[in-house]
Amino acid sequence: MEIKLVKDILQANEVIAAQNKELFAQKGIYVINLMGGAGAGKTTLLERTIERLTGRRRMAVIEGDIATSRDAERIAAHGIPAVQINTGGECHLDGNMVRGGIGQLDLAGIDLLVVENVGNLVCPAEFNIGEDAKAMISSVAEGDDKPLKYPLMFQVSSVLLLNKIDLLPHVAFDVERFRADALKVNPRLEIIPISCTTGEGLDGWLRWLEERSGKRGT
C-alpha cells in the first residue's frame, strides 16, 4: 500500500532551530550564523570584531569545527565566552548541536552571539540553527567564481564579506565579476569588501552588526 505524505526531511532540525530562535528572542540576543570556506578568515574576522566591539556589545561565540578546540581558544583569549562544538565528522552545525552549545553560555550576559559554522561552502547553507541572519565570508584567494559554484550559500546569506582585499594586487580576482554574480544569485545581498589584516572595510561590517544587534546592560 502507498502512504501519501509531504514532509520536509529537515523538519526535525527546523523544529529545534525555531526553539533556539525563540530562546534567543526572549533573551534579547542577536544571533549571526557565520559561514564560509576553510581558510576564508572566519575566526580572524571574529577576533577583529571582538576587539572593536568591546564595551559596545557583549559578545559570545560558538565555534563549530570537525575537531580541535583551537578556534575557541583563540576567541577566549580575547576575554569573551567561547564554546567549542566538535561535530566529529559532520560538515555543518545543526540546530541540535547549537542547542548543546547554548547550554554552556550565560545567556543573560550576551547581546550578540556569533556561531562560526564549520568551514564549508555547501552543507551549512542547508541547516538553520535559529539565527537572525546568515553572514558569509569569502576571500579573494579563493577565486571569483564561487557565487555560481556554490549559489545556495550566497542565496541564503544577508551579508557577504569579501575578505583579504589587501591581496588583490597578487591574485587574479575580478571584484566586479564576483559582485555581479553574487547579486544575480541574491539581489538583496549586502557586500562588504574587507581586509582583516589592514582593517580596511571593517567599519562597514561593524556598522552592519551594530544596526541590528541591540545594546543592553547599560
Place this chain on the structure above:
Amino acid sequence: MHELGIAQSLLEIVEQEAQPYAGARVIRIQLRIGKLSTVVPDALRFAFDAVTRGGMAEGAALEIEEVPLTIRCRACEADFIVEDPFMICPHCGAADVEMVSGRELEISSMEICDGD
C-alpha cells in the same frame, strides 16, 4: 557530505509513518529534491542503504524527483523555470522575484507491504 545525517532523518520519518502497520516492510520511497538543494542523490542513496541495513526499510528503493528552480516575478505576475540560480526575472530583468520551488528536500510518498 551531510547526506548521512539526511538519510538518518529520512529513516526516522519513514519508520514513524510505517509504525502503525506492524511488521510492515518499506519497499519504495519517493523524494522530491530541489535543484538548488545541496544534496547529491547518489551519496544519499549510498547513505540510505547504510542506515537502513537490518531494519524495516532495508532494500527500499529511493525514487528521486528533481524539482526545477522556479521563480515568480512580481512585476510580470508570472512564474518562470530557470536553469541558472539567478534571482532575476528572465522576462523583464527585474530582481523583485521570489523562489517558488528549488529548495525542496521532501518525502512525498512511500510504499509498504504488509508483514502478514
